Amino acid sequence: MEDRTAPDSAPADAELSWQETALCAQTGPELFFPEPGSSTREAKFLCGMCEGRVACLEYALRHDERFGVWGGLSEQERYALKRRRAGRR
Template sequence: MIERFSRSGTLPAMHTDTLTPPDLTWQEEALCAQTGGDFFFPEPGSSVREAKRICGMCPIRATCLEYALTNDMRFGVWGGLSEKERLELRRTGRP
């Protein structure tokens, strides 16, 4: 839980708003969690073919992609799409 402090307009005391971190338990079921991150965060210009192959077999691929799009993940392969493919999906609505 993260607390964010902000001043109240009429009270000199501080109050807190509670921000709840996202539920990331789905990541425990992801195939990438079992294979390591090297495939999913390759060096610039390297192939993402192996990462996409693993994503294609992953039972939670759609959840992963939704998380990446919602949280503006800009690096790596998420939900079977590269950075460029996710950017194109955001722009046009299709990969």
């Protein structure tokens, strides 16, 4: 019997492959989704050491992730980056 789900799931799997080695997968989500007004310093520090940081950031930008630290950037930092990128077009 032919597996018809493989081609459709392959791009999604490739897009998320960075999660397999991401350092955030070894910690709790509360570090990356802190309460309003809480520090994001520890999350950003961990992101800075992660080999998946760039892929994570690009994923967050592509999917308009509006909450938490992704790829070492906060919500406001990602918004500013998107505006700068849009201005260069």
